[in-house]
Amino acid sequence: xxxxxxxxxxxxxxxxxxxxxxxxxxxxxxxxxxxxxxxxxxxxxxxxxxxxxxxxxxxxxxxxxxxxxxxxxxxxxxxxxxxxxxxxxxxxxxxxxxxxxxxxxxxxxxxxxxxxxxxxxxxxxxxxxxxxxxxxxxxxxxxxxxxxxxxxxxxxxxxxxxxxxxxxxxxxxxxxxxxxxxxxxxxxxxxxxxxxxxxxxxxxxxxxxxxxxxxxxxxxxxxxxxxxxxxxxxxxxxxxxxxxxxxxxxxxxxxxxxxx
Amino acid sequence: xxxxxxxxxxxxxxxxxxxxxxxxxxxxxxxxxxxxxxxxxxxxxxxxxxxxxxxxxxxxxxxxxxxxxxxxxxxxxxxxxxxxxxxxxxxxxxxxxxxxxxxxxxxxxxxxxxxxxxxxxxxxxxxxxxxxxxxxxxxxxxxxxxxxxxxxxxxxxxxxxxxxxxxxxxxxxxxxxxxxxxxxxxxxxxxxxxxxxxxxxxxxxxxxxxxxxxxxxxxxxxxxxxxxxxxxxxxxxxxxxxxxxxxxxxxxxxxxxxxxxxxxxxxxxxxxxxxxxxxxxxxxxxxxxxxxxxxxxxxxxxxxxxxxxxxxxxxxxxxxxxxxxxxxxxxxxxxxxxxxxxxxxxxxxxxxxxxxxxxxxxxxxxxxxxxxxxxxxxxxxxxxxxxxxxxxxxxxxxxxxxxxxxxxxxxxxxxxxxxxxxxxxxxxxxxxxxxxxxxxxxxxxxxxxxxxxxxxxxxxxxxxxxxxxxxxxxxxxxxxxxxxxxxxxxxxxxxxxxxxxxxxxxxxxxxxxxxxxxxxxx
Numbered sequence: 019x020x021x022x023x024x025x026x027x028x029x030x031x032x033x034x035x036x037x038x039x040x041x042x043x044x045x046x047x048x049x050x051x052x053x054x055x056x057x058x059x060x061x062x063x064x065x066x067x068x069x070x071x072x073x074x075x076x077x078x079x080x081x082x083x084x085x086x087x088x089x090x091x092x093x094x095x096x097x098x099x100x101x102x103x104x105x106x107x108x109x110x111x112x113x114x115x116x117x118x119x120x121x122x123x124x125x126x127x128x129x130x131x132x133x134x135x136x137x138x139x140x141x142x143x144x145x146x147x148x149x150x151x152x153x154x155x156x157x158x159x160x161x162x163x164x165x166x167x168x169x170x171x172x173x174x175x176x177x178x179x180x181x182x183x184x185x186x187x188x189x190x191x192x193x194x195x196x197x198x199x200x201x202x203x204x205x206x207x208x209x210x211x212x213x214x215x216x217x218x219x220x221x222x223x224x225x226x227x228x229x230x231x232x233x234x235x236x237x238x239x240x241x242x243x244x245x246x247x248x249x250x251x252x253x254x255x256x257x258x259x260x261x262x263x264x265x266x267x268x269x270x271x272x273x274x275x276x277x278x
Numbered sequence: 279x280x281x282x283x284x285x286x287x288x289x290x291x292x293x294x295x296x297x298x299x300x301x302x303x304x305x306x307x308x309x310x311x312x313x314x315x316x317x318x319x320x321x322x323x324x325x326x327x328x329x330x331x332x333x334x335x336x337x338x339x340x341x342x343x344x345x346x347x348x349x350x351x352x353x354x355x356x357x358x359x360x361x362x363x364x365x366x367x368x369x370x371x372x373x374x375x376x377x378x379x380x381x382x383x384x385x386x387x388x389x390x391x392x393x394x395x396x397x398x399x400x401x402x403x404x405x406x407x408x409x410x411x412x413x414x415x416x417x418x419x420x421x422x423x424x425x426x427x428x429x430x431x432x433x434x435x436x437x438x439x440x441x442x443x444x445x446x447x448x449x450x451x452x453x454x455x456x457x458x459x460x461x462x463x464x465x466x467x468x469x470x471x472x473x474x475x476x477x478x479x480x481x482x483x484x485x486x487x488x489x490x491x492x493x494x495x496x497x498x499x500x501x502x503x504x505x506x507x508x509x510x511x512x513x514x515x516x517x518x519x520x521x522x523x524x525x526x527x528x529x530x531x532x533x534x535x536x537x538x539x540x541x542x543x544x545x546x547x548x549x550x551x552x553x554x555x556x557x558x559x560x561x562x563x564x565x566x567x568x569x570x571x572x573x574x575x576x577x578x579x580x581x582x583x584x585x586x587x588x589x590x591x592x593x594x595x596x597x598x599x600x601x602x603x604x605x606x607x608x609x610x611x612x613x614x615x616x617x618x619x620x621x622x623x624x625x626x627x628x629x630x631x632x633x634x635x636x637x638x639x640x641x642x643x644x645x646x647x648x649x650x651x652x653x654x655x656x657x658x659x660x661x662x663x664x665x666x667x668x669x670x671x672x673x674x675x676x677x678x679x680x681x682x683x684x685x686x687x688x689x690x691x692x693x694x695x696x697x698x699x700x701x702x703x704x705x706x707x708x709x710x711x712x713x714x715x716x717x718x719x720x721x722x723x724x725x726x727x728x729x730x731x732x733x734x735x736x737x738x739x740x741x742x743x744x745x746x747x748x749x750x751x752x753x754x755x756x757x758x759x760x761x762x763x764x765x766x767x768x769x770x771x772x773x774x775x776x777x778x779x780x781x782x783x784x785x786x787x788x789x790x791x792x793x794x795x796x797x798x799x800x
Contacts, residue, residue, distance in 0.1 A: 021625050022562060025618075032569055047583040068491075068498040091498050091589045096597070157455045161480040164457050164796045165505025165586050168549075171455045172575075175568045189453035205425070206406045206479045207458060210450045236502055239423055240483035241415050261505065261586060 032176045046263070048108045050094055054080045056102035063094035063103060069229070069236045085111055086119040086232035086246075089260035110137075112225075112257040112270035116232070116248075119258055137265070141272045142183045148275055149195060152184040155271075156194035156218065160211045160247060161204030161237075165261035166228035170198055172264045180268060191217040196274065198267070202230040202243040203250050215251045223274045226253045227267055229260045236260075287314055298521045298733045300670075301355045308360045308369065311345070315358065316375040318347050324356060325651045326372075328745050329382035330760040331390045333418045335364060337730060341392060343369055346734070346745070350669040355734055362392055371397040378651040381770060389416040389485075404478050404799075407431045415486050422486055438464035438472050446781065450479045457795035461784075468780040473773045481799045488759040493519055493593060493727070496756045500746070501588050503761055504797030506549070509542045509587040510739030511746070511763070511797075516591050517672060518735035518748040523594075525722045531595035532673045533715040538587050538600075539673075539737070540704040540711070544615075545574045546740035546792075547655075547697040547704070553789040554694055555626065558635045566622045570615055577611050580604060595721025605712050616705045623698055633691065640787030642688040642775040652771040654742020654764045655696040656791050660688035666738035678714075680707050688775070690790040727754055741765060741794065763797035 052063075052072075059081060064072040071087040072094060074080075083094075094103045113119050145153045159167050173180040174187070188194050191214045203211060215224070226247050229235030234245040247253060257270035283304065284291055290310035295303045306314055318324050328346040335341065340361040347356040362369060371394035373380040383394035384403035391414040394400060402409075410429035414420060435445075443466045450458035458479040464472040484503060488496045500515035501508045513535060520527060527535075552567030575585050581600050582590055590596055601608070626632055642652065647660035657664060665682040667675040683699035685692035732749035742764030751757035772791050776784055 021621065025566065025621060025625070026562075029569065032572070046579070066494070068495040089498065089502075091501075092597075093494075093498070093589075158451055159457045159480065161482055162457075162796065163502045163505040164794060165502070165508070167455055167457060168505055169585070172572075175572050176565055177569075177572045187455060191451075201480065202482065204480055204482055205408060206481055207450065209408070210458065210479070214451055236498060237482045237484070237487065240487045241420075241422060241424055241426075242481050242483040260502075260588070263585070 033179045033182070046109055047090065047092060048106045049085060049090065049111060050083060050088065050092060050103050051106045052081055052083060052094075053102045053104065056100050057081055058100060058102075060099070062099065063097045066093050066097040068093060069238070084119065084233070085258045086116055086256055087229060087235065087238070088258065089229050089236050091260070109259070109263050109266045110269040111259065111262075111266065112255055112273050114255050114273060116253075116256055119232070119256060137269060137272060138180075138183045141185070141268065141275070144272060144275045145184045152186055153196060153271070153275065154186055154188045154194050155196045155198055156188055156191045156214070157198045157200070158191075158211055158214050160199055160201035160207040160231070161243065162201035162228060162230055166200035166231070169261045169264050170200070170227065170267060173267065178264045178268070180264075183268075185268075185271065191215075192219065194218050194222070196223040196225060196271070198225050198227050198271075199231050199247050199251075199253075200227045201247075202234045202237045202245075203247040204244070205242045208250060211247065211250060223254045224251055225255045225257060225270050225274050227257045227270065228262060229258060232256045232258050283314075283318070286317065290314065300353055301357060301734060303357045303359060305359050305361075308362065311358070311360055312370045312372055312375070315345055315372045315379075318356065318358075319376050322349075324349055325648070326376050326378045326382075327355075327651060327743065328747065328760070328762040329379055329386070330747065330762075331362075331386045331392055331416070332749065332758045332760075333390065333416065334361075336418060340364065341367075341390065343386070343392070344747070345372075346747075348669075350664055353670045355736075367392045368395050369393070370395050371400075373397050377649045378767070381766065388414070390414050391417070402431075402433055404481055406476075406478065407433050415483060420486075422483075422489075435462045435474050435476075436464075436472060440466070442466050443471065459795050463781060463784070465781060468782075469778055470776050470781060470784070473776050473784075475769060475773055477769065477795060478799045480796050484800045485759055485761065488756050490751070491756055493724070493750060493754050493756060496759065497591065497593060500761075501591075503800065504763060504765070504794040505586055506546050507542070507739045507741065507744070507763065507794060507797060509538050509590065510737050510744050511761070512588075512591040513539060514735035514737040514744050514746040515748065515759075516593055516735070517737065518733045518746050519593050519724065519727075519750075521733035521735070522727050522731050522748065522750060523724045525594050525724060527595050528719040528722060529674070529716050530599070530718045531720045533711045534596050534599075534601055534720070535591070536673050536675065536678070536711040537708050538581070538590055540707045541574065541578055541581075542587055543740040544701055544704040544708075545571055545578065547701045548574060548619075550697055550789065550792040551694065551701075553792065554636065554690065554786065555632075557786040557789050558632055560626070560629070560632050563622060563626045563629075563632075566618075570619055570622070573611065573615050577608055577615075580607065580611075592721055593724045595719070597721075599720050601712060601715060609709055609712060612705050612709055616702065619701060619705075636690040636694060636786070636790075639690045639783050640775045640779055640790060642771055644686070644688065646774045647688065647771060650771045650774070651767050653767050654738070654740075655693055655700065656768045656771060657742065658682065658684040659692035659696045661686040664743070666736050666743050670736045672737060678707060678710050690786060693790040724754075730757065732758075739764060741792070741797070742768065761800055763794065765793040765795070765798040768793050769798055
């Protein structure tokens with residue numbers, strides 16, 4: 019009993035940004051980015067890319083990265099002879115419109131200024147104005163490698179603690195406002211995913227978490243997978259990443275609520 | 279061993295050969311498979327650790343079946359290869375004598391259409407009722423992106439009948455944030471009479487997908503077999519390719535790989551321990567383990583910028599010198615985790631209510647564990663003292679001193695203790711590896727590989743023995759990639775361990791094994 023109390027007193031609150039900003043984003047890898055001024059269009063990166071995410075944008079005459087398909091492996095950074103590809107250390111990549119992820123117009127814009135604690139506060143007010151009290155989420159794995167599921171699990175750990183923003187995970191889709199779907203909508207999960215979607219009461223939101231759910235990721239060409247869950251159910255927000263960090267998932271949830 | 283086998287089965291062994299130092303290949307007569315396998319398994323007491331088919335019609339007009347036995351004391355693999363004529367798609371089943379073979383044979387039947395004759399329960403494994411008859415994707419003439427129409431075949435569950443016996447279907451979508459799988463409990467009152475797990479809900483066709491890919495790209499697929507075993511799987515794949523290429527990985531890379539492999543084990547075990555506490559509604563301890571896990575993730579972040587240890591391995595070494603300059607900070611953080619873990623371990627072990635719940639729950643007997651080749655902490659808690667790091671030493675594990683905890687009784691408590699003690703060993707191993715790490719190169723280049731050469735990679739992931747078979751094709755592409763993760767072996771063991779327990783204990787027993795669905799389903 020004494021040990022227990024001692025431990026509780028020693029670590030009263032571990033949540034990031036509490037009391038002061040603790041999270042350090044410096045060593046996060048984030049997304050790769052092609053510096054078009056240094057690129058000579060040799061195509062080496064595109065042929066090395068394991069998920070075919072790099073394509074030749076003929077209209078603009080440059081190479082670009084489809085962030086929904088990218089698995090953030092950084093192979094292209096290694097492949098480039100001219101060091102034209104760098105990591106942007108950006109993790110808040112979620113978009114409502116998939117085309118936004120494919121345009122790759124990511125230069126330094128307002129997205130970089132998102133701070134984790136502010137993000138949470140904003141989420142909290144949005145939830146209040148839209149749902150009244152809280153947002154209930156059901157998670158469905160439609161054929162992931164379980165990386166994304168562990169990251170969604172991490173939303174409940176003492177560091178992220180998403181419940182303080184009024185977000186909770188529920189056991190049944192019938193209690194849910196939002197579905198967080200991971201995985202490439204594989205053949206054996208199709209029916210279960212559809213049933214879960216239909217069991218969720220309207221109005222409902224669907225957030226595709228991870229490269230597999232957004233586009234099929236590295237598994238997109240197989241006989242058992244699909245090119246993203248949007249082939250089966252409508253998607254409101256895409257959260258790219260392989261897997262996306264917990265903070266990136268929260269950002270995606272916030273974006274989705276803004277849609278209602 | 280070789281002479282012994284050849285003298286007993288002189289007429290049925292066509293050829294024998296030693297590859298990659300410790301892989302003994304025998305080509306045997308298909309009709310004698312049953313005799314030779316049971317001789318090896320029963321008389322020599324070698325476990326069947328993998329079994330798979332390969333479509334070699336382009337090479338010699340036939341399919342090949344490989345039976346892999348492990349001679350753990352001598353660190354040898356014994357591989358029996360037999361060929362199947364495409365006109366006669368049958369093999370004699372060995373499941374009657376070797377229960378561990380049952381799932382492998384069903385898998386081969388689904389993916390290749392080779393029927394195991396005399397199999398006690400030859401129903402579908404990989405494919406569900408939506409898959410049409412007669413389509414076998416791992417045959418070379420099946421196109422990767424061919425998605426057959428939805429079929430309506432019927433697959434029955436095992437029916438247990440009797441007065442007061444009823445069924446509880448659970449899943450595939452579960453209440454918690456976990457992967458999908460369907461469990462069919464047959465119960466009488468509270469105790470479980472039988473559990474049948476229908477898995478393969480997340481079957482993605484990874485083995486087919488990797489065929490024809492370049493060996494570099496296939497590395498990324500191997501990293502995505504099972505999210506929380508990323509490093510162990512990619513290491514296993516790299517090991518196989520490095521064996522084929524006969525490349526020796528520089529020492530610095532080997533030590534760095536140990537740091538990451540043990541870090542992954544630590545993260546995974548801390549998650550499991552938290553899960554065990556959560557499923558017994560012991561929230562204080564559960565959240566402390568989650569905190570520890572969070573700290574371990576911070577270590578991973580600082581080392582490589584990835585929480586899931588992806589993009590670290592490279593064929594022939596590691597991608598960057600991840601550890602240099604961070605030694606002090608990493609060791610400091612690990613010492614803190616170790617001290618706190620020690621405290622938490624004392625607290626949970628002295629809580630009699632908690633121990634009461636985990637003791638005698640979900641017993642996996644040594645006999646069953648041996649029959650089904652249970653591996654990893656699941657096996658070690660049931661008296662099978664086997665750890666790949668000791669038995670098939672890879673990297674520089676043989677230079678580092680560490681203990682492998684093992685228990686006899688096989689209940690949740692034993693599995694929990696194995697994991698708890700392994701956490702301490704892993705932390706000590708990381709610190710030792712960082713301290714002893716020599717300076718030098720971090721990777722070697724992989725030359726062009728000889729077409730159709732093959733090798734096995736064996737590593738110990740957090741869940742246990744991991745065996746990957748890689749055969750390369752022309753132009754450094756992958757011809758056949760067989761993945762056997764520890765979850766594949768331990769799922770049948772879990773189904774046995776829950777028998778006789780009450781339904782509310784199932785989540786607890788499940789968590790104490792913590793098997794990967796993705797790693798099993800592929």
